[in-house]
Amino acid sequence: MCQHVICSVLFTTFTEGEMKMRNNDLIKPRHTDGNVGLAALAPCHSRLFFGWLNNPRIFRGMGDFDAYPFGIKDAEKYVLAHLKDTWLIVLKNKRVWTPVGYTGLFVRQRHRIGILRYAIGDSTCENKGIATKAVNLMIQWAFDDLDLISIHASVISSNLGSIRVLEKSGFSQVGRYQKARFESGQHYDEILFELLREGMII
Numbered sequence: 001m002c003q004h005v006i007c008s009v010l011f012t013t014f015t016e017g018e019m020k021m022r023n024n025d026l027i028k029p030r031h032t033d034g035n036v037g038l039a040a041l042a043p044c045h046s047r048l049f050f051g052w053l054n055n056p057r058i059f060r061g062m063g064d065f066d067a068y069p070f071g072i073k074d075a076e077k078y079v080l081a082h083l084k085d086t087w088l089i090v091l092k093n094k095r096v097w098t099p100v101g102y103t104g105l106f107v108r109q110r111h112r113i114g115i116l117r118y119a120i121g122d123s124t125c126e127n128k129g130i131a132t133k134a135v136n137l138m139i140q141w142a143f144d145d146l147d148l149i150s151i152h153a154s155v156i157s158s159n160l161g162s163i164r165v166l167e168k169s170g171f172s173q174v175g176r177y178q179k180a181r182f183e184s185g186q187h188y189d190e191i192l193f194e195l196l197r198e199g200m201i202i
């Protein structure tokens with residue numbers, strides 16, 4: 001079990017609603033692959049996002065925010081704005097599901113494409129295959145339930161772990177924007193990936 005999840009449950013102050021969500025019997029993932037699942041997001045998860053969005057390790061991976069820290073109100077707004085397109089990544093330990101990260105698919109309805117993002121909330125949970133399983137569940141959701149034709153993702157070139165997740169999940173590298181991401185005083189390329197639904201490849 002990832003250490004931080006246990007620590008954050010023990011030492012963070014939660015509202016009554018959040019405590020209910022942390023009574024993890026209540027977390028029933030909608031999609032699962034073994035011990036990894038996707039569970040519906042709810043407004044009571046704002047404090048989790050407050051922690052995740054303010055985590056420099058996660059912020060580094062995000063291309064769509066200019067600056068942090070985020071306030072609790074920003075986290076609340078983020079969660080409310082993404083209730084329909086973002087899931088909690090949950091991990092099962094002894095029949096209990098605990099949130100360990102999030103993944104979202106921002107859908108462009110007119111074009112039927114989705115833009116993918118994902119993050120694992122604590123470094124002790126990394127390199128256990130959790131993000132790859134979550135991304136594969138997102139792929140099934142995107143193509144089977146949302147009927148999308150393509151998923152896009154972009155990654156800062158220094159994020160080798162994330163590039164590997166996309167490669168393992170079948171994404172193809174289709175290009176790169178040069179020097180498009182500024183991180184820790186340096187400009188990095190942004191690498192562009194896509195996954196086309198089977199049958200769409202001409």
Ligand SMILES: CC(C)(COP(=O)(O)OP(=O)(O)OC[C@H]1O[C@@H](n2cnc3c(N)ncnc32)[C@H](O)[C@@H]1OP(=O)(O)O)[C@@H](O)C(=O)NCCC(=O)NCCS
Pocket residue numbers: 057058059060061062117118119120121125126127128129130131132133154155156159160161162164165
């Ligand atoms: C990127 C991230 C989602 C990966 O999650 P994860 O659960 O550790 O991913 P997985 O365990 O499924 O796969 C990671 C793979 O990357 C590899 N990897 C990790 N760090 C690496 C590095 N520095 N160099 C090369 N490979 C690396 C792992 O070995 C593993 O590959 P393998 O299964 O072939 O051994 C996680 O590190 C994270 O949340 N980072 C911060 C947020 C972020 O960057 N999100 C993505 C934005 S595009």
